Amino acid sequence: MQTRATTEADLDAFVDTVHTAFGRFRDGETGDGGQWWSALEPDRGVLATDQDGRPVGTAASYSFELTLPGGGVLPVAGVTCVGVLPTHRRRGVGAALMRRQLAGVRERGEAVAVLLASEATIYGRFGYGPATVSRRFTVQRARATLAVPRAGVRVPTGSVRVLPRAQCAEVLEQVYDRYRRTRPGALSRPPRWWARGAGRPPVSRAPRHVAVHHDADGVADGYASYLLENDALVVDELVAENAAASAGLTGFALGHDLVDEVVFKHFPPDHPLPWQLEDPRAGQEGEATDWLWVRLLDVPAALAARGWSADGELVLDVTDPFLAERERHLLTVRDGRAGCTPTTRTPDLSLDVRDLGSLYLGGVAPSTLVRAGHVRAHHPEAAARADALFRVARAPHCVHWF
Numbered sequence: 001m002q003t004r005a006t007t008e009a010d011l012d013a014f015v016d017t018v019h020t021a022f023g024r025f026r027d028g029e030t031g032d033g034g035q036w037w038s039a040l041e042p043d044r045g046v047l048a049t050d051q052d053g054r055p056v057g058t059a060a061s062y063s064f065e066l067t068l069p070g071g072g073v074l075p076v077a078g079v080t081c082v083g084v085l086p087t088h089r090r091r092g093v094g095a096a097l098m099r100r101q102l103a104g105v106r107e108r109g110e111a112v113a114v115l116l117a118s119e120a121t122i123y124g125r126f127g128y129g130p131a132t133v134s135r136r137f138t139v140q141r142a143r144a145t146l147a148v149p150r151a152g153v154r155v156p157t158g159s160v161r162v163l164p165r166a167q168c169a170e171v172l173e174q175v176y177d178r179y180r181r182t183r184p185g186a187l188s189r190p191p192r193w194w195a196r197g198a199g200r201p202p203v204s205r206a207p208r209h210v211a212v213h214h215d216a217d218g219v220a221d222g223y224a225s226y227l228l229e230n231d232a233l234v235v236d237e238l239v240a241e242n243a244a245a246s247a248g249l250t251g252f253a254l255g256h257d258l259v260d261e262v263v264f265k266h267f268p269p270d271h272p273l274p275w276q277l278e279d280p281r282a283g284q285e286g287e288a289t290d291w292l293w294v295r296l297l298d299v300p301a302a303l304a305a306r307g308w309s310a311d312g313e314l315v316l317d318v319t320d321p322f323l324a325e326r327e328r329h330l331l332t333v334r335d336g337r338a339g340c341t342p343t344t345r346t347p348d349l350s351l352d353v354r355d356l357g358s359l360y361l362g363g364v365a366p367s368t369l370v371r372a373g374h375v376r377a378h379h380p381e382a383a384a385r386a387d388a389l390f391r392v393a394r395a396p397h398c399v400h401w402f
């Protein structure tokens, strides 16, 4: 077995191999109206071949930007299409693909790789940690009365228009791009995704209604793509640039006739709706699952790129079992920015790079992973100091599927 980089000429064989590995058919099998693979970047693929040169495994990555705590954006590798033919599994092909891919990501100068995992048991061993959660929020429409705001502050009103999907592609792309820069954990959607309909709704051309929110000046600042399924209105994606757009679109969905319940997919962890319902039991959280997994490849560069919430110092002893590496870093935070340098000082925390991936966007506190037994705190104040540094103003959230 060998691995090699792909070129444009490999695209067909690559896509066929991925489909066989996932047990899917190539044409129209996803029902989302799009060819998800049409946005692949052929120069970022890796193919594993047998001794006769036949493809037996695949891995690929997209060039995305990830929004970080503090508002910076970082170029990252969006890993996808990791698949090995069912006839060739558990012989090291997947690990060889991961090794080659991670080396390629480093060569490109990307400090971080991210992915969505098909199974949560696969990627920890390759240094990835779950960093954001996706959950649904289901509201019984008949009980969905909103409470009168007790602070007496009125969210400015805009207007909502339902537009045919074909007419609003550009608006959605623009709104999404502004939104994703404000939300830690969000990923860019490069223009060709929208042009080719390469993701899931609303990126794909699958039939969906789209409610677009406009502010008082008529500028679009949010959207919700949705469909009616049985007795439910299912919102695939609600993207809002501000509180008024969020409130306007949420209110629109809850006010829709002919449905008993409204299901918000990818409901942000800090959305105020659960607190706005007059009857708090009218809404139910459900189906929470790990979403974005994060893998640090250049720890100093990755840590220096994000914003930090408190001044201080922390010595991190980071082990990377998959790449057989171990580094000790002194993290020094001043005025929200960090420097990260090699050190021989006694560590405050020792941790696996996968756990640093989980901490990176602020979705879990260091002290939680200390209590879970995964991060070692070397003195009594270490976890509290790490919590103060890693704490984020906004919970990380990602709605992009890739």
Ligand SMILES: CC(=O)SCCNC(=O)CCNC(=O)[C@H](O)C(C)(C)COP(=O)(O)OP(=O)(O)OC[C@H]1O[C@@H](n2cnc3c(N)ncnc32)[C@H](O)[C@@H]1OP(=O)(O)O
Residues within 6 Å of the ligand: 021, 022, 079, 080, 081, 082, 083, 084, 085, 088, 089, 090, 091, 092, 093, 094, 095, 096, 115, 116, 117, 118, 119, 121, 122, 125
């Ligand atoms: C980002 C994405 O693309 S997510 C999509 C992932 N792909 C899929 O789910 C498609 C179906 N599955 C597959 O194609 C393969 O099973 C893969 C790619 C997940 C793994 O490929 P393999 O060639 O079997 O992996 P490989 O033999 O290198 O195994 C490496 C290690 O991972 C473990 N492993 C592999 N697959 C799994 C799994 N599904 N669950 C748990 N452990 C796994 C192996 O047991 C092995 O462990 P070890 O190092 O302790 O011995």
